[in-house]
Amino acid sequence: MMRATIYDVAKEAAVSIATVSKVVNDTGQISEKTRNHVKQVMKKLDYEPSTIATALSGKKTKTLGVLVPNIANPFFGEITRVLENIARELDYAIIICSTYNQPEREKEYITLLLRKHVDGIIIATEQLDEETLRKINKRDTPILKFSVQANPNEATGVTTNNFEGGYIAARYLFDKGHHQVGLIGDLSRDSEKKRLQGFCDYFEMQQHAIQASYIISSDSELTEAKKAVDRLLNNTPRPTALFATTDFLAIVAINSATQKGIKVPEELSVVGFDNTIYAQLCQPPLTTIEQPIEEMGKLAIHQLLKIINGEKSIPYEQIVLTPKLIERQTVSSINL
Amino acid sequence: MMRATIYDVAKEAAVSIATVSKVVNDTGQISEKTRNHVKQVMKKLDYEPSTIATALSGKKTKTLGVLVPNIANPFFGEITRVLENIARELDYAIIICSTYNQPEREKEYITLLLRKHVDGIIIATEQLDEETLRKINKRDTPILKFSVQANPNEATGVTTNNFEGGYIAARYLFDKGHHQVGLIGDLSRDSEKKRLQGFCDYFEMQQHAIQASYIISSDSELTEAKKAVDRLLNNTPRPTALFATTDFLAIVAINSATQKGIKVPEELSVVGFDNTIYAQLCQPPLTTIEQPIEEMGKLAIHQLLKIINGEKSIPYEQIVLTPKLIERQTVSSINL
DNA sequence: CTCTTTTAGGAAATCGCTTACCTAAATGAA
DNA sequence: TTCATTTAGGTAAGCGATTTCCTAAAAGAG
Numbered sequence: 001m002m003r004a005t006i007y008d009v010a011k012e013a014a015v016s017i018a019t020v021s022k023v024v025n026d027t028g029q030i031s032e033k034t035r036n037h038v039k040q041v042m043k044k045l046d047y048e049p050s051t052i053a054t055a056l057s058g059k060k061t062k063t064l065g066v067l068v069p070n071i072a073n074p075f076f077g078e079i080t081r082v083l084e085n086i087a088r089e090l091d092y093a094i095i096i097c098s099t100y101n102q103p104e105r106e107k108e109y110i111t112l113l114l115r116k117h118v119d120g121i122i123i124a125t126e127q128l129d130e131e132t133l134r135k136i137n138k139r140d141t142p143i144l145k146f147s148v149q150a151n152p153n154e155a156t157g158v159t160t161n162n163f164e165g166g167y168i169a170a171r172y173l174f175d176k177g178h179h180q181v182g183l184i185g186d187l188s189r190d191s192e193k194k195r196l197q198g199f200c201d202y203f204e205m206q207q208h209a210i211q212a213s214y215i216i217s218s219d220s221e222l223t224e225a226k227k228a229v230d231r232l233l234n235n236t237p238r239p240t241a242l243f244a245t246t247d248f249l250a251i252v253a254i255n256s257a258t259q260k261g262i263k264v265p266e267e268l269s270v271v272g273f274d275n276t277i278y279a280q281l282c283q284p285p286l287t288t289i290e291q292p293i294e295e296m297g298k299l300a301i302h303q304l305l306k307i308i309n310g311e312k313s314i315p316y317e318q319i320v321l322t323p324k325l326i327e328r329q330t331v332s333s334i335n336l
Numbered sequence: 337m338m339r340a341t342i343y344d345v346a347k348e349a350a351v352s353i354a355t356v357s358k359v360v361n362d363t364g365q366i367s368e369k370t371r372n373h374v375k376q377v378m379k380k381l382d383y384e385p386s387t388i389a390t391a392l393s394g395k396k397t398k399t400l401g402v403l404v405p406n407i408a409n410p411f412f413g414e415i416t417r418v419l420e421n422i423a424r425e426l427d428y429a430i431i432i433c434s435t436y437n438q439p440e441r442e443k444e445y446i447t448l449l450l451r452k453h454v455d456g457i458i459i460a461t462e463q464l465d466e467e468t469l470r471k472i473n474k475r476d477t478p479i480l481k482f483s484v485q486a487n488p489n490e491a492t493g494v495t496t497n498n499f500e501g502g503y504i505a506a507r508y509l510f511d512k513g514h515h516q517v518g519l520i521g522d523l524s525r526d527s528e529k530k531r532l533q534g535f536c537d538y539f540e541m542q543q544h545a546i547q548a549s550y551i552i553s554s555d556s557e558l559t560e561a562k563k564a565v566d567r568l569l570n571n572t573p574r575p576t577a578l579f580a581t582t583d584f585l586a587i588v589a590i591n592s593a594t595q596k597g598i599k600v601p602e603e604l605s606v607v608g609f610d611n612t613i614y615a616q617l618c619q620p621p622l623t624t625i626e627q628p629i630e631e632m633g634k635l636a637i638h639q640l641l642k643i644i645n646g647e648k649s650i651p652y653e654q655i656v657l658t659p660k661l662i663e664r665q666t667v668s669s670i671n672l
Numbered sequence: 673c674t675c676t677t678t679t680a681g682g683a684a685a686t687c688g689c690t691t692a693c694c695t696a697a698a699t700g701a702a
Numbered sequence: 703t704t705c706a707t708t709t710a711g712g713t714a715a716g717c718g719a720t721t722t723c724c725t726a727a728a729a730g731a732g
Contacts, residue, residue: 003475006719015682016682016683017682018681018721019680021720021721022681022721024719028680029679030680030681034680034681046471048447049719050392050451050453050718051453051719052397052453052718053687053717053720054719056686056689056717056718057686057718058686058687059720061388071413072413072417074408074413077413078408080407081408084407085434088441091448093449093452094432095399095429095431095432096416097420098421111384114384115384115385115387116387116399138339222613222616222617251617277558281587282617282618283591341689342689351711351712352711352713354691354712354713355712356689357689357691358691360689365710365711367710370710385689386688386689388689389687389689389690390688393691394689394691394716395690675730675731675732676730676732677729680725680726680727681727682723682724682725683722683725684723685721685722686720687718687719688717690717691715692713692714692715693713694713694714695713696710696712697708697709697710697711698709699707699708700705700708701704701705701706702705702706
């Protein structure tokens, strides 16, 4: 059986399609009687207006694109969940796009999203070259950068203060007596770099600049991460604490250490970043820097919708939220 | 600047829009010369055909809906990742829908998807009442049930053999000498129930039927899960092993036990289900039953596309894959 | 009881594309 | 050279809404 269209409803209700449209959108002048009648017919025919047709005739598509490196990564999974949740409340759908940090995929997805006329795009990846950006702007589709740095002339941004997060972690570890620390993070990602910078800055301020061999870059691939941790732990003297720019890396570190017989936190303290669910689930529970994801998500969607509805413009607003230390059980004090 | 339409291209290239359309779709008879010329103009104007308009004029929307309980749950995150990945290769986009197991949300999302004319819907949730199903069928939008039981008259299905998975886990634990085991799982989910049934069946066969107090239902909510595990461990005699219907529950169990001072696996063995990434990351690494997600995803999309393209019909094919035991370090042998 | 103003609802263009059908020119056959 | 085919490309209807006029009828004014 074919789906009912506005024409079917109009015919069955013996009115024009204009009238049906007006009933659906609650516009124009329609008598109570006609309105009710049309509504009944709509129900009877199980009529649902086609978003496709609606969009073609000038209205919004009520669809947002979300670019993340990998939806299976718990941090991005959580981000997506939050965004989706808020979008749903506002009757928006979300097309998810995992780019795996490959510029190729990113371009493909952007093209796909533009062809689908999404109302806006949320970008939680670091890539995005000039040309792609130009293309998006040309179609004037609003962009919002999420949890990654944005250029105020290009796009609105909602992030946490990564630098400050690193700084907080550093102060915390330093105060606990850890002066010999190792750092691990994905230096190809700007946000993670900032976290490390914040960390390093604090240590420099304390006259304990961190040496290069105690800073290792690794992406979120399990085997690579393990190797990176190993290298870090093989330093002499061995660091008494590790700061990882993501919980994932922190957890890998805990495991590697435990497997090597190094006790966490007695012999090695670890601080992560993000406060994903597994920070609570890992053993021992991970001390980490929390990003206020829920709030960020809410702000992101609302900001984006403001731009979509034409309420904002260049220079784009940048919202920076403050991260927070969550103390659990992976950090011990060193008595000097 | 407005986006270029087929009219812009036609005008600029001094041909009719029909010609442009034919060039885009590689149909009809167009001379090499005209074809190239039109292509050049398309490039010059940065023209991308609108999926909206294409869809309205009868073609596919190239969009699939995916219903999961919660995208932030690593198992479903992984599923989504796999599905998205394969969909992308085939130029399909995915709208993700987290239902949180609430029938309300499910209905909302189904309506949303239907209005958007998605070409098909992949359902990885257990709900879905009769009426909603009827609605979907009425719009004849194909459905594929993923990792959950399906009725062959209703939809195609791709699942693992949950019963067998439970059975395998049971045999493994039994052979290791565990006769007093506790079970935890979400009994409101059919697939998890099947896993437990498979498990119980094996034990019954071995004349070691499992008592009711050793079977506890819990969903994937952290605090509830913790309570459930506690109850399980408070049984006398305390079980020597636990079988959890998801890795998440298994990991919660490991943590609770560890925190209570019960050593895993020396004093308590644990077997999970799904083999999500955290099965490798938890401490100790989790022995679990793997679902061949990658393969399931591939099959799912391909099956669904077959139906979409009208190559299949009632009774719908049911594909059942075999789960596999992944041995890691959470099970010990008991010497009797 | 006219004449003006509302009110209720319809006609038709439009959005950007696909496609069936049509036609003029080019080619081939006899 | 003439007639039948191909070939190349155009015309126009249709997809399912929205929206801008329009107009007839009803209501109100004087």
